[in-house]
Amino acid sequence: MTKSSVRNICIGGSGLTLVIFLVLTYLTHASFPERTHPENISEEVVWGKKVWEKHVCIDCHTLLGEGAYYAPELGNVITRLGEEGVREILEITAEHGWGGTRRMPQFDLSEKDIDGLVEFFKWMNNVNASNWPPNKEG
Amino acid sequence: MKYQYESQQVAYPFFVAAMLLFAGQIVFGLIIGAQYMWPDFLFPAIPFHIARMIHINLLVVWLIFGFMGSTYYLIPEEVEGELYSVKLAITQFWLFLAGGVTAVVGYLFRWHDGREFLEQPFIIKVAIVIVVLMFIYNISMTMLKGKKRTSTSIVLLIGFIGMALLYLFAFFKPDNMIVDKYYWWLVVHLWVEGVWELIMAAILSFLLIKLTGAEREVAEKWLYIIVGLTFITGIIGTGHHYYWIGAPEFWQTWGAWFSVFEVLPFAAMIAFSFDMLSKKTRSHQNKAAILWTVGTTIMSFVGAGVWGFLHTMPQINYYTHGTQITASHGHMAFFGAYVMIVIAMISYAVPNLRNQESLNQKAEVIAFWTMVISMLFMGLSLTGAGIVQVYLQRILGMPFMEAQEHIALFYGLRFFFGITFTLGLGIYLYDFFSSAKSRTKG
Numbered sequence: 001m002t003k004s005s006v007r008n009i010c011i012g013g014s015g016l017t018l019v020i021f022l023v024l025t026y027l028t029h030a031s032f033p034e035r036t037h038p039e040n041i042s043e044e045v046v047w048g049k050k051v052w053e054k055h056v057c058i059d060c061h062t063l064l065g066e067g068a069y070y071a072p073e074l075g076n077v078i079t080r081l082g083e084e085g086v087r088e089i090l091e092i093t094a095e096h097g098w099g100g101t102r103r104m105p106q107f108d109l110s111e112k113d114i115d116g117l118v119e120f121f122k123w124m125n126n127v128n129a130s131n132w133p134p135n136k137e138g
Numbered sequence: 139m140k141y142q143y144e145s146q147q148v149a150y151p152f153f154v155a156a157m158l159l160f161a162g163q164i165v166f167g168l169i170i171g172a173q174y175m176w177p178d179f180l181f182p183a184i185p186f187h188i189a190r191m192i193h194i195n196l197l198v199v200w201l202i203f204g205f206m207g208s209t210y211y212l213i214p215e216e217v218e219g220e221l222y223s224v225k226l227a228i229t230q231f232w233l234f235l236a237g238g239v240t241a242v243v244g245y246l247f248r249w250h251d252g253r254e255f256l257e258q259p260f261i262i263k264v265a266i267v268i269v270v271l272m273f274i275y276n277i278s279m280t281m282l283k284g285k286k287r288t289s290t291s292i293v294l295l296i297g298f299i300g301m302a303l304l305y306l307f308a309f310f311k312p313d314n315m316i317v318d319k320y321y322w323w324l325v326v327h328l329w330v331e332g333v334w335e336l337i338m339a340a341i342l343s344f345l346l347i348k349l350t351g352a353e354r355e356v357a358e359k360w361l362y363i364i365v366g367l368t369f370i371t372g373i374i375g376t377g378h379h380y381y382w383i384g385a386p387e388f389w390q391t392w393g394a395w396f397s398v399f400e401v402l403p404f405a406a407m408i409a410f411s412f413d414m415l416s417k418k419t420r421s422h423q424n425k426a427a428i429l430w431t432v433g434t435t436i437m438s439f440v441g442a443g444v445w446g447f448l449h450t451m452p453q454i455n456y457y458t459h460g461t462q463i464t465a466s467h468g469h470m471a472f473f474g475a476y477v478m479i480v481i482a483m484i485s486y487a488v489p490n491l492r493n494q495e496s497l498n499q500k501a502e503v504i505a506f507w508t509m510v511i512s513m514l515f516m517g518l519s520l521t522g523a524g525i526v527q528v529y530l531q532r533i534l535g536m537p538f539m540e541a542q543e544h545i546a547l548f549y550g551l552r553f554f555f556g557i558t559f560t561l562g563l564g565i566y567l568y569d570f571f572s573s574a575k576s577r578t579k580g
Binding site: 017057136 | 173174177178181182185186187188190191250251252253254257289311313314315316317318319320355358359362363365366369370373374376377380381382383384385386387388389390392396456457459460461462464465531532533535536537538539541542
């Protein structure tokens with residue numbers, strides 16, 4: 001094979017896979033209403049996501065397995081600890097941080113922030129993540 | 139071999155900045171490695187999340203400095219003409235350095251955005267886009283003005299253009315976290331398992347042509363094979379990140395069938411380097427540069443290729459997703475592919491820019507083996523940590539923090555090899571900077 005025929009296969013193959021990827025992306029979007037229930041993304045959930053980003057929780061925790069691996073998974077934290085359990089931890093965190101080892105730093109969380117995070121976690125908990133994680137420990 | 143065009147000298151500050159930021163990256167790596175063992179270390183002044191953010195951001199910034207320096211060095215020789223604008227390159231250098239340093243210092247004061255790896259505040263993101271556009275403009279104009287447009291230079295330019303375009307997804311922050319995650323991967327995956335591989339392959343092609351003297355026609359055929367394999371496997375291969383984040387189950391089929399072949403471009407890079415060596419027409423005196431060049435093809439195959447392959451099937455990934463297995467793969471892949479290709483280029487280009495034969499060969503070889511072996515064992519320690527974590531947490535259902543206590547030994551090993559890695563880097567940096575004194579202007 002000459003250099004130019006290899007180049008043409010390379011361009012053609014890349015183009016074809018890109019088209020397939022775009023089609024799959026379209027189909028993925030089509031599945032989101034059912035899998036993620038966007039109708040449940042309330043103002044609280046949106047605020048919760050903003051608080052999640054403000055304190056960059058993802059750089060210690062994982063969310064559906066993505067993030068740092070220093071602290072527990074939070075995509076299913078409502079299943080694991082219950083709404084009240086999560087709320088209690090956040091309230092203690094707002095006062096003086098949480099935990100005995102690998103402590104969570106004290107974050108300035110208002111009542112609104114805590115409500116938002118709880119609603120955000122509740123919404124995440126209902127996302128269809130193909131039966132992941134394998135058990136409630138995440 | 140001496141450099142051939144005066145404007146190639148502009149690559150030098152990029153390489154110096156890359157090395158200094160690399161040192162910074164490793165300092166913060168040691169901090170988080172230590173925090174895994176002694177969680178109260180530097181707490182709460184520099185908590186884990188801040189140090190990790192800096193560790194990874196510094197990595198990305200110094201690698202891009204390295205890619206840019208490599209490009210400024212190789213483009214004039216490839217197109218046979220001076221750089222379009224040295225002034226623009228220098229401006230772009232200082233702007234990028236200021237942006238990078240501001241971001242990192244800002245992180246220490248909790249000035250950051252909230253998505254993993256894309257923590258740069260909005261204004262810094264804008265600055266990055268401007269810097270990359272300045273760079274792309276400069277390289278494009280140089281190619282237009284130059285006598286030749288080689289496949290190596292075209293692939294390199296496409297790599298950078300792709301990198302700039304994909305980074306635009308960093309500005310997209312939808313309210314739906316699942317949509318957010320889906321598009322986040324278009325930056326993260328399609329950078330490191332897509333366009334960065336083009337940049338790596340193009341630099342590799344340049345180095346192998348220079349170091350072996352083998353025919354360009356042979357090299358660039360390999361280059362297109364690598365680019366083709368990268369995109370054909372890697373674009374749909376993005377799907378291996380979509381198994382468990384709320385995207386449809388069909389990704390488990392598409393993602394798996396394409397991503398298992400993502401090892402092929404790295405296998406092709408090994409074949410490429412050995413094919414070129416077998417066809418060599420000269421014996422280059424810079425053995426250290428050859429060692430790093432061949433080394434990067436092998437280590438990227440192991441770290442990115444094999445270690446990626448190990449957990450890319452959904453049947454396995456269901457259990458390993460989000461554990462230390464990912465961390466082990468990440469460390470070995472970034473080191474093997476991108477760190478080593480930049481060091482290979484530095485080891486080749488910097489002595490040329492200084493009119494030296496080579497850096498201290500003995501020091502370089504010691505640094506090479508110390509860093510490579512340390513990173514291999516660091517990766518293996520984290521693999522061990524991951525296996526135990528999967529068994530305890532995912533199979534037995536032990537709580538996360540309890541499982542972590544049982545992994546402490548592996549974190550200790552990882553920290554130990556982190557220290558030996560730092561020693562290797564120290565030798566390299568000492569040689570890099572101390573040999574600068576004997577620099578002669580030619």
